[in-house]
Amino acid sequence: MAVYNKTRQKQMFVGKLDYDGDLLDQLTAICQKENISLGKVQAIGAVKKAKVGYYNQKTREYQLVEIDKNLEITNLSGNISLRDNKPMVHAHITLSDKDGNAFGGHLVQGTIVFACEFIIHIFAGPAYHRAHDENTGLPLWNI
């Protein structure tokens, strides 16, 4: 069965990321500065280039895909929880190019912001910790 907890939404942060900074690093820095242990993040904008991960379910390793062109962020969806007791952003991103074709994957370092407007929602808790999951090899929520 699915596992989950009941919680509720608390305050939010709404703003824009720095031009030319790393997308994931900037989101992570905000969550660590604000000490967010449970929440979600969403964003739209544009990037100078993107780097995303695809989890190979057989080898259990992330394969990285570099998309070395300017792209729109049509959606960024992620959650915030704790890994090794520190706030961690787990985000997936959808992108589009000059012809309107879409791309995407698991957001990793190396995606460079052109412009990005984000909304971070903080949840009341309890804290969610990530730990190794046997079925997938991924650091999933240990709830």
Add this chain to the structure above:
Amino acid sequence: MAVYNKTRQKQMFVGKLDYDGDLLDQLTAICQKENISLGKVQAIGAVKKAKVGYYNQKTREYQLVEIDKNLEITNLSGNISLRDNKPMVHAHITLSDKDGNAFGGHLVQGTIVFACEFIIHIFAGPAYHRAHDENTGLPLWNI
């Protein structure tokens, strides 16, 4: 004119779905167990394979597309309302493959979870019921 009601957000459920289970069936089971008559759902994760619908606006029938490969869920966006007085999840999904190419459609049964982290928000109401819509042939909100 657009039709809509004012409402407000109540509690939330945050969790993960079962490995190897059906994505839509699991979300529906949670909404029915928790008796959610109005709300929204969002998720990220990965699937073993996907099955999505494309509504043919001329024939007014869903055409099904099977994507028989492992994929990332870059976004799942949906709402929860009542159909035949039972909680129903209406969700659309965006996916990406090993090359970063994106796919998507209306989520149907047959999309199998590898890992999936979801957030369900419950709204205060009023109840939204789906009923046949003349213009589209779809079960839209009768509000």
Add this chain to the structure above:
Amino acid sequence: MAVYNKTRQKQMFVGKLDYDGDLLDQLTAICQKENISLGKVQAIGAVKKAKVGYYNQKTREYQLVEIDKNLEITNLSGNISLRDNKPMVHAHITLSDKDGNAFGGHLVQGTIVFACEFIIHIFAGPAYHRAHDENTGLPLWNI
């Protein structure tokens, strides 16, 4: 550094857009009628045809892409703030076709609704105003 403000969520509007109307115009009309100065919008549905923008980061002009076919909206993500003191919707859209292939971009006028279920969240403020940004040439938040 990223810049942002703390805020909190207030009430919401949940509803459906008009068949055959312009997607962006309808969302904008709701936000102006309800006088929403800060918030977010999300939606799923289907369109008769789509028109999206791709911001050319070199020339600093939007290039428009017309996708003249029926499509699913797999995700619409946007925010609401003020431009020239009037509520403005900034939304990005992800779409999919009959083969499950995905497309997307910055939502502009010319995307025609077949069916669209939306959720608009209002935030408490402060007001966010858009103003010319030197780095990008875009009207970003002046916060």
